Amino acid sequence: VDLKVGGQYHFRVKGQEMGELDLRGVYREIKRPSRLVYSWNWQGRPEVEFGETVVAVDFLDKEGFTEVQITHDHFPNTETREKHNYGWNGCLDKLQGLLQAGQQDGSCPEPGTFCWNELMAADVGGAAKFYTQLFGWQTEAFSGGTHPYTLFKQNGQRIGGLMQRPHEQAPPHWLAYVEVENVDATVKKASGLGAKVILPAMDVPTVGRIAVLQDPQGAPLGVFQPAKK
Template identity: 25%
Template structure:
């Protein structure tokens, strides 16, 4: 087992990320070169979706965006032992269910929801697939930041929803909240920004540009490291993080 893999993710812990892309093959080329990922076809995943591996361990998945009206995005999944029950709590707390819990073969159950501010995130109830095989290492998930218009309301919503993961004795949240205007224009909608760890921020930004992506926000300091916001060559935003 990889050193940074949790044997069981506490409810509310980020446990997976996936990108919805118009062109999965182009995504494989971009992220394969950028992070050294290799890719594995998964019979349990929807048609065209692939699992990304770093040093043989699962770190993400790329899926084909089936509706052109939907954004090209990275989505974070939070672990839960019971997706149905958590969906009820999300709705009761003022969130919205975008896609009701749905089995993904023998891998687990997924659902897509929003918080009261409209930020979209996924839930993952694991079965055959517990989540990240590697994290906190170069080329793997490192952090997710919620950019929101009301941090106090967000802290209340997520604090109630994911209390143990955020505040429990074994808390390892990998999850922060900040005002949209800290980094983005004020009109930017609330959203989650997935961060991947890198060893050399400047060199990785140059590689993003070489591969057809762009730097959206140049490096800035945070409480959890130095980050830069970039987009891939299909417009999906993510962050690079140097700790």
């Protein structure tokens, strides 16, 4: 891959029906970070060698999220276009599945679901040693906060956090977080329903906004609003 205007790329693709095919092309337009245009040529079997087509990929800002639009043009006929539409959709479906399966980095698929577990420990080092030996977790220091914080990881994915308990009188405990669309609105609603605010809403740099509540039965619960990406 030579990622510049006029640069070429070459991929070898292996499929169940066609076997191995070569995909080649030239980058026609590169507009970082919003647009990529390149030519598309299949080689390896007569039925796919129908000439050059053109792919345009646009990355659009949609309310703080990125929408990806793919346009594939200049096909010789409708049948060829439909086959490629099927291929693109299949690839994107697989990508979505992989992203959802690997979404264990502190974010959640949707608001209202549990998304993070945090251990408030009396002995951070001792707790890290216990859980790494018990479950085979790994640990990693997190440098984005204002206080020392350790991440628990499993197979490279973030699964929870570890920090020193804020008060010596409080017993060591695990705290679960639920993702919400708006932390401040959730805290206000919870207070109206009888909950107490243990930790007022606060920002965690590069991560999001959090608060800790105590429900009417006395059980603690964290709420988390992820930072927009």
